[in-house]
Amino acid sequence: MSERIFLLPLWLRIWHWLNALLIIALIISGISLHFADPEVAMFLGFDLARDVHTVAGVALCALYIYFVIANIFSGNWWQYVPKPGNFLKNVWIMTRYYLWDVFKGRPHPFPPTPENNFNALQQIIYWMVMYLLMPALLITGVMFMWPEFAPDRIMGVDGLLPIAMAHYILGFLLMLFMLGHIYLGTLGATTTSLFKMMITGWHEH
Ligand code: HEM
DSSP states (O other): OOOEEEOOOHHHHHHHHHHHHHHHHHHHHHHHHHTOOSSSOOSSOHHHHHHHHHHHHHHHHHHHHHHHHHHHHHSGGGGGSOOSSSHHHHHHHHHHHHHTGGGGTOOOSSOOOSSOOSOHHHHHHHHHIIIIIHHHHHHHHHHHHSGGGSOSEETTEETHHHHHHHHHHHHHHHHHHHHHHHHHHTOSSSTTHHHHHHHHOEEEO
8 A cells, every 4th residue: 555645846847847847948959059050950940049049048147046045945955954864874774766776666765855955966966966965056147147146267378168068067967866766866766756746746656
């Protein structure tokens, strides 16, 4: 018999899916811009890709500010904070679970509760993605939109070059995160139960 607990409020679920949609639009338009070629149209043509990337990028900045404010006021920020006691050991237990135990049908070592929704591995990865990677990606994107914010020169090269490289690498890392994240999303009680949870808020054990 599967057991259900309610974990995710509506504001968080709405944020999550808008965030995912905007990031998919940014990846498709970003690839189109990066590999733009006058001879071959990559996914979207250059002009459409530029407009989609600008609009989705500005919308993602606004959505990110909403995420931070809603996390503060709802107290959800606490989920991201590693709790004392065997943090690294628990990260290892979760990693071993995903690499090995899950294929043996062993039980999840840290089933979520409303107080502790994230296990140690989720805490560290989600914290890095939401509070380091995302702000750095957004800030480098904003500098691209208003190049006057970028320093004129950095270590003897045009100031926009390191910003462009950082933006590209961070975007690539976010794309890798998303692929791993979707794969791990299939390892719930059933292949689809974690995706359903992100829609309904109910977690199935
Ligand atoms: C199509 C793209 C995506 C799909 C299908 C997806 C799917 C999921 C699923 C199944 C979960 C529940 C599993 C879990 O709690 O770990 C989840 C949670 C989460 N996802 Fe995604 N995701 C997507 C994109 C993203 C992106 C791009 C980000 C961040 C940049 C993100 C951030 C999060 C966070 C922070 C949670 C935890 C929410 C909470 O419980 O408070 N997701 N996602």
